[in-house]
Amino acid sequence: MVMERRKTDVDLSVELFGRRLGTPLMPASGTLSKEAVGEVRGIYGAILPKTTTPRRRDGNPTPRIAETPAGMVNSIGLQNPGVEEFMKNLDDFDLGVPILVSVAGNTTDEFRELCEKVSADERVFAVELNLSCPNVEHGGLTFCAGPSSVEEVVSACRKVSGKPLSAKLTFEGVVGNAVAAESAGADALTVMNTIPALTVDADARRVLVKGGLSGPAIKPVAMRAVYDVSAAVDVPVIASGGVSTGLDVAEFMMAGAAAAQVGTASFVRDPEDILGEFEGYLRKHGISASDLIGDLRDSESASGVHEG
């Protein structure tokens, strides 16, 4: 992949699904608008626009976001114009790097149809299955509710897609769900999503935002999830959850991640600074990005310190 970024003597590239990505960074779903995409040119090794759904979704009323210490809680409600409109405008995200498309359905059938549709488009490099949304056929539990549910939707998508599939999992039950997704044919796992959270307006004595917590506050939780999942599966893990600094990227890769998604941090930092810090870390240690992957495990594999 040709990078337009400044020349560097450090090899920042990683391999994902047989493609060489210029850097291990990509956006987490729902955190990079088409208006802001120019700001990450040459910084991200792949692009991933906001989750699309079979039909247009208006999203939730405001307030949709609330600040928390070192993070924020959001409840956007997957606002998006629907897959037809989304695919029409996919070129807005063309930076000359691979495009992953995040999809979410209300049912397994919806997931399958959506996955088939986007997989058929040659501009789509890979598909991320957003399994954190409610499964209306199972009483509103998410598709991440358990291994059988994960297996069902991943299998269904696998049958209709020739593109690499990454199952995006929530923290709860992440290892069992990861194993299920892998056995159902997932090519990668995106670990993890936001964590269920609540913020309160004390003066008004009412709920401010009930949604998902993101940002640096959840990084150690995501780190644990990436570490545990990488030990349990053979497919690549894409880290997501609190990635906010170049050192975070290095840590997640050591914990087993093949790539890292920058989400909420991109609201408060310039992603170029994150990549610069990552590059600085690699230079300091005289290594390439891909040297890092799983390196933490290699040195501590027998210690058992990660139990319980």
Added chain:
Amino acid sequence: MKFHTVEIEGIETLGRYVLLHYRWEGSIEPGQFTMARAAGYPTTFDPFLARPFSFYDYDGETASLLFEVRGRGTQLLAEATERIEASRPLGKGFRVDGVAGRAVLLGGGVGVAPFKFLSRRLYELGVEHDVALGFEDEGVAGVAGDFPGAKVATMDGSFGVRGTVLDAVGDLSEYSAIYACGPNAMLAAVKRAANGAKICQLSVEERMGCGNGSCNGCVVPTERGYVRSCIEGPVFDAEVLAW
């Protein structure tokens, strides 16, 4: 989002509000805003998000932000001494072309913020205009002193006429352009009162996460669904808003 470290040129108090001046070179349009914070990483991740502020004024060298201390983010900004961090100017500002007649600027509370700058621009364009401001009480009316000739109302009657900004301004029908900024309830009232005005533009105040359209947090309802106030706004034609 890229933040720029900018030099503070001064901080003053206008009644209950804080007016912060910093050095900025570049183009800014009245009605645009910046995401600002006292310090960013690595100094702090708490407060985590920057805050959106309309530009109170800009003369080509000094940009000014008017705000009320409401939480830690604004408290730290008010206490800043040498520099803060600010994004580039963001969003769509006021449409000032095609004003054929007198204009009026209606500010509610800290919603007065974009009107010093807009007033400056209208003056440069030769557009005659009035300013009307509404506040809770005299504690915040200090800023009115920065708008000589402005009609002022306070809810408790402690300064100017008693009532809202609409009580202060009176009949809107004489104006060919109406610009308003303030709480949503006030903007909705302005929209109703402005019925038929050729230009009626409202600057909304929404909670924002990123400022560059990415987080979808700052939406406002329109006829075609929710739209992001940081990208399509913060200034909207009144008829677009589904209030």
